[in-house]
Amino acid sequence: MTTLVRVEHLVKRYPVRRRGILGERVTGHISAVDDVSFSVDAGETLALVGESGCGKTTTARSMLHLVPATSGEVWFENEDLLSVFRGDDRAAILRARRCLQYMFQDPYLSLNPRWTIGQTLREPFRVHRHVPEAEWDDRIAVLLERVGLEAAHAFRYPHEFSGGQRQRVGIARALAVEPRFLVLDEPVSSLDVSVRAQILNLLVELRAELGLTFLYISHDLASVRFIAHRVAVMYLGVIVETANTDALFRRPLHHYTRALLSAVPVPDPDVKPTRVSLLGEPPSAMQVPSGCRFHTRCPAVLPVCRSVPPVLADAGDGRAVACHNPC
């Protein structure tokens, strides 16, 4: 497999400002993403999982320059994307944007309520002009049918659609520029169980038929097991473990991963999983613990964990874990 997207040492820091009588001053920084590196092969689906505030969405948004990264590099094949996005060559930026698309979490917020679906879907064509204008309407009809809607839906407004249908429109909009890489940010978490299954199936189908590569962001671990080939687990802005999906779910190496997986209830009353309970709640990103960030909640903490941050090291079998005392 060839590597399609490579993220290297990505950092995103937000300044914390305090307003006093002498105006605003910066009193500290929050590291939302702190030195994150990973790569995604062509055709592969990598899931980025973790609890709220762990930096998974910020990582993805920084990759596409939707929020400007503090430092780090993002490579798409042989192109340094972040320098393209930071530059002022508009043609190059549009070309890069056509390679990677972002699909937003909330189908109720990501569509303009005053625009028909057709208007919303014309927008990518209008911006990118990668197709002659005469073909736009045909393309839109094809897209709608591709995601399981009907061509006639182009004349309707978002409020006429259910959550699942809006999410299909979101997928169609992302596909309009024929991207090769799609970031899916919690695409099914606001949907009902029966609709969730339909959207997951659609994503798998599109992946196979269009040869798409996904970065799938979710806190819903069951859907991750279903759709992802590989998983990266984040905690407080860093990746703590990466592995192939089945290996990770069968035998997690990091204590955080283990606790996370064991916390998910299994839909079968006869399965009584060995539960690993974590004490307390994730610390605030403003006061990141010294050493290993997880040491305040870790059941297997060693003295070294309090002072030395573990590095994400190869653990064989294509896995990597950042832990001094892995499971």
Place this chain on the structure above:
Amino acid sequence: MTDLLTVEGLRVHFFTKSGVAPVVDGIDFTIGPRETLGLVGESGSGKTMASLAILRLVPPPARVVGGSLRFQDRDLMSLDDKAMRDLRGKSIAMIFQNPAYSLNPILTIGDQLIEILRWHERISATAARDRAAELLRLVGIADPAHRLRQFPHEMSGGMKQRICIARALLCEPALILADEPTTNLDVTIQAQILDLLEELRERLHMAMLLVSHDMGLVARMADRITVVYAGRTCETADARTIFHAPLHPYTRALLDSVPRIDRDYEHQERPVLRTIGGRIPDLAEPPSGCRFHPRCVEATAECTRLRPELFQTAPGHFVSCLKRGSPGIAV
């Protein structure tokens, strides 16, 4: 065993300008003492309305229009408002879905807890404060005296949900109604809250109605399960039967459509989940006959005409499906 709560033929309608929507149209279930019943359904199934109806808290423009609600041999429908107020929080308490919205943002935690105690019991302010502190300790909150002086915005979501649980437990109710108690929480915090609810349930001998769309959560917590769809009960049975030998086509489809964390998918080139075709009906115009028929793989012509009644197929196993022997009523 006499039941603690019996809900029979509950009907709640929404009265809007454009017409009447029967959002709950025949939900039945019972809860025995110390039992946990899982009430499962998707959005629009009427599960939240049913739980609000038990406390007579159905908000306008919705109204309870039929059915019977019996709690400890009292008819909840005919109680006067005073008796109902005395019952809420004392005999039946509720834990709401979103802890952030169910706490008053301008009162301290202490004020909110003490108010409930002093409403229901003759108790001095100091004694009430001590009881509140004791309950915060019970739900795993460190330094309760300090927390009682704090406001909701000073706490995390998990902490707020613990406060809401403490509030529900103040008067040691016989029945707790928990409506999606962990939906807005992260999984590790969800696990902590579920552990806590399980432990308290054992210790305080409470019965619980657990309303949820999450099959995993219900599998873990419930003794018996009632599955509802579009305002009607589909199936009721003990938890193992629901998961291992479900009878209603909707229950089966719902279980099949959930991705499983304990199953390998990757080795399959293109994994496929079984889905339920179509979508949840608009209850302003509910489907005729069986409400699940437009999405049901087993539906026949009679399913579009006849409304299936709940029917007992085995002791404790009730199903409403014409294909499983339910009698049908022409509508």
